[in-house]
Amino acid sequence: MNDKLRRVYVPMTETGFYILFCLRSEMHGYSIGQRVKEMTDGEVTISAGTMYGTLSKMEKDGLIRFSREEEKRKLYIITELGEEILSLEINRIKRLYKNIGGI
Amino acid sequence: MGGKLTTIRRVHKYFLLYEYEKEEQYLAKMHANGWRFVDTNGFLYTFEKCEPEQVVYRIDFSGLAPENRDDYNAMFRDYGWEYLLSVQSHSYFRRPAEGLSAEEQDLFSDTETRLGIVRRMIFAKVGLLVFLLILIIVPNILRFTGIVRKGSEGKWGVTMLITYSLLLLIYICYISHAIRGYYRLKKKYQSTQ
Numbered sequence: 001m002n003d004k005l006r007r008v009y010v011p012m013t014e015t016g017f018y019i020l021f022c023l024r025s026e027m028h029g030y031s032i033g034q035r036v037k038e039m040t041d042g043e044v045t046i047s048a049g050t051m052y053g054t055l056s057k058m059e060k061d062g063l064i065r066f067s068r069e070e071e072k073r074k075l076y077i078i079t080e081l082g083e084e085i086l087s088l089e090i091n092r093i094k095r096l097y098k099n100i101g102g103i
Numbered sequence: 104m105g106g107k108l109t110t111i112r113r114v115h116k117y118f119l120l121y122e123y124e125k126e127e128q129y130l131a132k133m134h135a136n137g138w139r140f141v142d143t144n145g146f147l148y149t150f151e152k153c154e155p156e157q158v159v160y161r162i163d164f165s166g167l168a169p170e171n172r173d174d175y176n177a178m179f180r181d182y183g184w185e186y187l188l189s190v191q192s193h194s195y196f197r198r199p200a201e202g203l204s205a206e207e208q209d210l211f212s213d214t215e216t217r218l219g220i221v222r223r224m225i226f227a228k229v230g231l232l233v234f235l236l237i238l239i240i241v242p243n244i245l246r247f248t249g250i251v252r253k254g255s256e257g258k259w260g261v262t263m264l265i266t267y268s269l270l271l272l273i274y275i276c277y278i279s280h281a282i283r284g285y286y287r288l289k290k291k292y293q294s295t296q
Contacts, residue, residue, distance in 0.1 A: 015213050030181035048182040049163050049210035052175060053219055072177040 001084055005061060009085045011092060015046050019054055020078060020086050023064050028073040029055055058082070110152040112138055117146055120225055121284030123162045123193075130160035130197075140197070145190055157200040159208045164224035166192050183207070192227070214292050221292075225285045229278055236274050243267045 009016065018036045027035070029051045036044050046054075055076060058064045063082035067075045078086065118126040130140045130148075135157055138150035161184070165175055169189065176186045179196055187195040200208060211217035244267045250260040 013213060013215060015216075029178040033182070045204075045206040045212055047206060047209050047212040048179045048184060049220065050212045050216040051182075052165075052178055053211075053216040069174070072173045073181070074174040 001081060005063075005081075005085065006088070008061070009063070010088050012085075012089050014044060015050060016054055016058075017086075017089060018044060019046070019051070020058065020063060020082055020089075023076055023078040023082070024086075026067050026075045026077045028070065028075045030073070111141075112150045112152075114148045114150070115146060116148050119284065120228055120281055121221070121288055123224075127160045127162055130195075131158060131200075134158040134160070134197075140187065140195070142188065143190060143195075158197050159200045159203065161196045161210045163194045163196065163210055164192055164220050164227075165194055166223055166227065184210075193224075217292055218289055221285060221288050225281050229281050232274060232278055236271070236278075240267055240271050240274065244271060 012020070018039070019032055022032045022035050029048075033046045033048075033051055036046055055064070055074075059066065059076065062079055063085060064076045065079050067077045069075065116129070118129075133140060133150055134153070135155055137153055137155040139153040140148065140160065141151050142149040163179075165172070167175055172189070172194075175194075179186055183198050184196040185198060187197060189195070196210070206212055211220070244264065247260055247264040247267060251264050
């Protein structure tokens, strides 16, 4: 992984994190938004433009890739590079949590 | 049936690049007054008579070619937005405002993506203008300055030099206006986060 991507994505925005986290299984934009809402009891909403923009950027940077199309909706899935960045980010958040007296 | 002509209204209006929020508000106000937005070419807005309703209008700048917009439009539709039309990569959307949360009324839920779109919108236009400036206006100014100096073409050379100088001035005003507009929006979004 190059340093530039690491600088851009670690740490990640909450929106970015949830999108990447959801894409460990194949999904399309709107369903990611719905899933994130459920996961966070409606606290985190990702609007249409933000969802589209983030997916395009992550696809361009190779964190996710287009997997197939379903009724004109593009489905995406995380790539190896995406997994790598996600685990960096998860470790960072775990450390943060530990240091503020979590586990 | 007979009154079709009277139900259409055309309004001349122009919004600068970074005034898209003003444009959104204008369209919403028209709809609340019983005029539904139908079409625009950037200068002329067409409305048709409708029941007054509170409707949210939003403008996005996708930069996508029409043939690549299927997935984009499908996603916005899933979210509840009605896609209206696109004019020079600006896409117009609307949805009834009733019962919507603030987030649902917005196309962007974080400052970063919102600013990204504004940046793309403004700099796409400014980039084109700078390109034309360097390619056409500057060479012509140099050329006519040369002609005027030599005095070979008389009044014609002077007229052309003045014309191109005026164009240069307009360009510079427009470009600096657009860039200032961008920074104004940036400041606004970052302070309201």
